Amino acid sequence: MTTALTDTIGRVGIWSGALRGDDPARRGVIAEAAAEIEELGYGAVWIGGSPAPVHAVPVLAATSRLTVATGITGIWDRPAADTARAFTEVNASYGGRFVLGIGASHSALHKQYHRPYSSMVAYLDTLDAADSPVPADRRVLAALGPKMLRLARDRSAGAHPYLVTAEHVAQAREELGDTALLAPELKVVLDPDLDGARATARAYLTRYLALPNYTNNLLRLGFTEDDFASGGSDRLLDAVYGLGDATAIRAAVDRFLDAGADHVAVQVVSDGPMTDIPLAAYRTLAEALPLGAATD
Numbered sequence: 001m002t003t004a005l006t007d008t009i010g011r012v013g014i015w016s017g018a019l020r021g022d023d024p025a026r027r028g029v030i031a032e033a034a035a036e037i038e039e040l041g042y043g044a045v046w047i048g049g050s051p052a053p054v055h056a057v058p059v060l061a062a063t064s065r066l067t068v069a070t071g072i073t074g075i076w077d078r079p080a081a082d083t084a085r086a087f088t089e090v091n092a093s094y095g096g097r098f099v100l101g102i103g104a105s106h107s108a109l110h111k112q113y114h115r116p117y118s119s120m121v122a123y124l125d126t127l128d129a130a131d132s133p134v135p136a137d138r139r140v141l142a143a144l145g146p147k148m149l150r151l152a153r154d155r156s157a158g159a160h161p162y163l164v165t166a167e168h169v170a171q172a173r174e175e176l177g178d179t180a181l182l183a184p185e186l187k188v189v190l191d192p193d194l195d196g197a198r199a200t201a202r203a204y205l206t207r208y209l210a211l212p213n214y215t216n217n218l219l220r221l222g223f224t225e226d227d228f229a230s231g232g233s234d235r236l237l238d239a240v241y242g243l244g245d246a247t248a249i250r251a252a253v254d255r256f257l258d259a260g261a262d263h264v265a266v267q268v269v270s271d272g273p274m275t276d277i278p279l280a281a282y283r284t285l286a287e288a289l290p291l292g293a294a295t296d
Helices: 004-009 024-040 053-061 080-093 116-129 146-155 166-176 194-205 212-220 225-231 234-240 246-259 279-288
Strands: 012-016 044-047 067-070 098-103 139-141 185-190 241-244 264-268
Touching: 004 067, 024 053, 024 279, 044 053, 053 067, 053 080, 053 098, 080 098, 080 116, 116 146, 139 146, 146 166, 166 246, 185 194, 185 246, 185 279, 194 225, 194 234, 194 241, 212 225, 225 234, 234 241, 241 246, 246 264, 246 279, 264 279
Parallel strands: 012 044, 012 264, 044 067, 067 098, 098 139, 185 241, 185 264
Antiparallel strands: none
């Protein structure tokens, strides 16, 4: 697929909860990291941690070319009208470089969670009807299942699925067709000691294996409940992570791209993935990963 957004965000970006700019004391650190990420050649930063549009501002303010997206804004966290207003303010202030990623999140995290598909449709309807609408080509959905993927195709620029495999990427591409953006997140652990890499991966994955939206999707892909025990089987880790040195991580990113992804949002997992900004790893990976546009 080749659209303006695909060309802008390139083939590889950074996904990070630690770049969420809601702590004034950390804004300087975030700004310095964002500027270097842009200089290294990454095309986009995806802000994790259920951010609002305003949480992308420190990264946008510190850069001039980088696309910055929420990965993702939960539809239960703030009303759609407020989100539309905030999107318009942020995007207008920073040259149209902001992308709104939205998702239905999880029942375990939100008491009001119900009918995620219908609730997403209603949220999109409100974004469209707002005084300053969020353009469909400046929003993406955190879609996993077929219905939500088709909604992403029809009502947004495309999909930003989290915790998926190359097989899921291929299935998502079939649902999205050729013209919608597919920008999955991929966790990686840059550690040549495979046992150490798997230990780090398991410690982080455990929290996600308690969320049925993710485990149900993995079950559809052929994994079993046994694969979810003790932080994940080797088979599961090898499918949802890139583990090892830069060459191994390049191979994992290539698997996603070859399966149909337009862009891969790389999350470098460390002992503190929501607080650490692993610039040394970003530098190493920048030399190994295909950071150019999809048409390069």
